[in-house]
Amino acid sequence: MILHVNPSSGLPLYLQIEAQVKQAVAAAALKADDALPSVRKLAADLRINPNTVARAYQNLERDGVIRTVPGGGCYVADGMPGLLKTEKVRRLRPHAQQIAVEGMQLRLTPEEILKLVQEELQKLGGKT
Amino acid sequence: MSDLAISTQGLVKVYSKVKAVDGLNLSVPRGAVYGFLGRNGAGKTTTLKMLLGLARPTAGSARVLGCDIVRQRAEILCRTAFVGENKALYDQLTPAEMVRFTRSFYPGWSDAAAEKCARQLEIPMQQKFAKLSKGNRAKVWLLLALGQAAELLLLDEPTAGLDPFMNDALLKLLAEDTAFEGRTVFFSSHHLAEVEQICDWVGIIDEGRMLLEARLDEIREHYRLVIAAGRDLPVGKTAPVVAAARNGQFSRYLVARDAEAFAAQLKSQGAAVTDVTPLSLREVFLELVRKEEPCTSGNAGVTHAVASLPF
Numbered sequence: 001m002i003l004h005v006n007p008s009s010g011l012p013l014y015l016q017i018e019a020q021v022k023q024a025v026a027a028a029a030l031k032a033d034d035a036l037p038s039v040r041k042l043a044a045d046l047r048i049n050p051n052t053v054a055r056a057y058q059n060l061e062r063d064g065v066i067r068t069v070p071g072g073g074c075y076v077a078d079g080m081p082g083l084l085k086t087e088k089v090r091r092l093r094p095h096a097q098q099i100a101v102e103g104m105q106l107r108l109t110p111e112e113i114l115k116l117v118q119e120e121l122q123k124l125g126g127k128t
Numbered sequence: 129m130s131d132l133a134i135s136t137q138g139l140v141k142v143y144s145k146v147k148a149v150d151g152l153n154l155s156v157p158r159g160a161v162y163g164f165l166g167r168n169g170a171g172k173t174t175t176l177k178m179l180l181g182l183a184r185p186t187a188g189s190a191r192v193l194g195c196d197i198v199r200q201r202a203e204i205l206c207r208t209a210f211v212g213e214n215k216a217l218y219d220q221l222t223p224a225e226m227v228r229f230t231r232s233f234y235p236g237w238s239d240a241a242a243e244k245c246a247r248q249l250e251i252p253m254q255q256k257f258a259k260l261s262k263g264n265r266a267k268v269w270l271l272l273a274l275g276q277a278a279e280l281l282l283l284d285e286p287t288a289g290l291d292p293f294m295n296d297a298l299l300k301l302l303a304e305d306t307a308f309e310g311r312t313v314f315f316s317s318h319h320l321a322e323v324e325q326i327c328d329w330v331g332i333i334d335e336g337r338m339l340l341e342a343r344l345d346e347i348r349e350h351y352r353l354v355i356a357a358g359r360d361l362p363v364g365k366t367a368p369v370v371a372a373a374r375n376g377q378f379s380r381y382l383v384a385r386d387a388e389a390f391a392a393q394l395k396s397q398g399a400a401v402t403d404v405t406p407l408s409l410r411e412v413f414l415e416l417v418r419k420e421e422p423c424t425s426g427n428a429g430v431t432h433a434v435a436s437l438p439f
Contacts (some may be wrong), residue, residue, distance in 0.1 A: 052328060
């Protein structure tokens with residue numbers, strides 16, 4: 001798996017890593033039981049602080065995306081665990097909100113905004 | 129045991145009437161990679177010297193690894209590795225000989241760390257120091273510091289003189305070993321890109337005073353630049369505003385948190401908010417150290433092309 005971060009983007013690095021891992025899992029580029037690089041290796045590869053990588057991995061584990069085996073590395077978890085639908089919606093809502101606000105500020109029509117989201121879903125192979 | 133590797137309270141250093149450091153408060157958590165940023169002459173090197181007991185503070189106090197910088201100098205020097213800006217060493221010795229000489233002073237010396245550093249930074253170990261380039265001399269200093277496997281690494285402009293490739297190799301070494309093993313790295317720099325990459329904490333100083341000390345992810349997450357147009361907008365620095373400037377009818381604010389709420393407040397005062405945007409570390413730095421232009425509502429709009437120089 002190839003991760004990259006942009007330190008100047010204004011988005012916290014741990015969030016950039018989280019988003020990329022989640023995206024890779026959603027797009028099936030990463031499958032259940034695939035190994036992730038160790039904290040030390042990923043920090044060295046990206047030339048970033050190991051604390052940052054550890055934080056991203058902790059959050060991914062909390063979200064059920066990966067699991068860590070003590071002393072044995074990190075692996076992609078078996079499918080998203082049984083999160084309640086309401087919980088899934090709660091997690092996604094802030095992102096939806098951001099898209100809506102940004103879209104309105106840029107004076108895009110609701111149709112144009114929805115079309116963009118649909119296009120992104122199609123790229124991941126989702127049905128719309 | 130304190131969870132701070134370095135803490136200073138009101139540290140002052142006066143050199144014949146010049147205040148190099150002026151009431152500096154610094155808190156470096158253990159295990160952090162801390163970027164200590166400031167313009168030339170902001171007081172970075174003087175601060176580092178005081179932390180190591182190489183300069184005596186005029187006022188204030190500081191602790192390094194829990195030790196008082198005035199009374200426990202020897203202990204601090206034992207547990208801390210330092211690379212200063214002066215890269216002179218023994219001209220007639222080779223790096224290999226210097227390693228043999230240096231290792232005997234440090235009980236915790238790590239041959240493995242030193243060898244890895246020599247290999248990754250491609251240091252010519254058998255060449256006399258006098259014949260080494262500026263960049264290679266800097267690398268020898270880094271080698272001698274990393275070999276100590278010290279709890280705290282103090283680096284003054286460590287990447288000055290290194291080419292981009294070697295700069296990258298050094299960042300890799302720091303990320304992979306030093307930081308991974310929970311050691312604290314405190315380094316001064318004005319290369320903001322590398323700081324942005326490897327550090328998890330930054331402190332920005334100017335004229336000997338701390339302007340901003342924060343977790344870098346906190347800055348990325350919450351700090352925003354708000355640009356607004358309108359007449360007579362306030363340019364005071366009350367929370368959450370950490371820097372404000374006016375140029376013509378536009379005012380710019382560096383806001384530490386709740387930027388959207390701040391923008392809404394400006395709008396309610398009749399301003400048109402043109403932008404709320406995240407900033408790179410470089411932009412935060414420039415907003416903070418930019419000299420405020422004397423602006424009253426009378427001369428708002430006049431841009432002062434020449435700032436008054438302090439000498």
